[in-house]
Amino acid sequence: RKEVEQDPGPFNVPEGATVAFNCTYSNSASQSFFWYRQDCRKEPKLLMSVYSSGNEDGRFTAQLNRASQYISLLIRDSKLSDSATYLCVVNSNTGKLIFGQGTTLQVKP
Amino acid sequence: DAGVTQSPTHLIKTRGQQVTLRCSPKSGHDTVSWYQQALGQGPQFIFQYYEEEERQRGNFPDRFSGHQFPNYSSELNVNALLLGDSALYLCASSLDGRDYGYTFGSGTRLTVV
Numbered sequence: 001r002k003e004v005e006q007d008p009g010p011f012n013v014p015e016g017a018t019v020a021f022n023c024t025y026s027n028s029a030s031q032s033f034f035w036y037r038q039d040c041r042k043e044p045k046l047l048m049s050v051y052s053s054g055n056e057d058g059r060f061t062a063q064l065n066r067a068s069q070y071i072s073l074l075i076r077d078s079k080l081s082d083s084a085t086y087l088c089v090v091n092s093n094t095g096k097l098i099f100g101q102g103t104t105l106q107v108k109p
Numbered sequence: 110d111a112g113v114t115q116s117p118t119h120l121i122k123t124r125g126q127q128v129t130l131r132c133s134p135k136s137g138h139d140t141v142s143w144y145q146q147a148l149g150q151g152p153q154f155i156f157q158y159y160e161e162e163e164r165q166r167g168n169f170p171d172r173f174s175g176h177q178f179p180n181y182s183s184e185l186n187v188n189a190l191l192l193g194d195s196a197l198y199l200c201a202s203s204l205d206g207r208d209y210g211y212t213f214g215s216g217t218r219l220t221v222v
Contacts, residue, residue: 043213099151
């Protein structure tokens with residue numbers, strides 16, 4: 001079993017749609033959680049950290065459920081520029097970042 | 110303020126050869142981590158260097174080795190290249206390994222033929 005699992009998609013949605021990505025992790029001792037965005041053939045960039053209380057950054061909302069070991073990302077009012085791969089990332093209790101496979105989002109006009 | 114720089118950007122090597130990839134961390138960062146990203150996969154942790162020592166290592170064979178210099182820059186060496194080593198190699202720097210401050214370089218795309 002992979003340490004961080006994501007549905008690879010692709011998710012094809014129209015502009016303005018709301019889309020949700022889910023992720024599960026296996027190590028209950030994991031300390032911190034993130035969503036990264038990666039554009040085609042580019043490096044990953046931090047989108048947002050994820051906290052148990054839930055956090056929002058504009059159109060993006062992230063949630064963490066430690067009991068279920070589940071992380072989510074909600075994107076509202078999708079834009080063409082949101083098209084990218086979204087990586088769920090967990091910091092193991094040893095301090096290294098563990099990436100999921102990534103979920104591909106394609107927003108269409 | 111320069112971010113993380115990696116060189117070269119692209120590289121083509123033949124099976125069995127050796128390769129060295131280079132990384133200069135973001136100014137003020139002292140920790141360098143290396144990742145391998147195969148096509149269609151998420152980055153996989155290779156190892157992390159701090160204070161010129163390998164602090165952690167992922168599940169990669171000994172063919173993968175590294176080094177960190179006193180100026181915090183780092184090298185990744187891969188010996189006896191296999192076709193399966195073809196990937197994007199990413200370097201990430203941070204301050205004392207703190208995960209929330211990771212900055213990635215744009216990577217080196219290695220193709221083994």
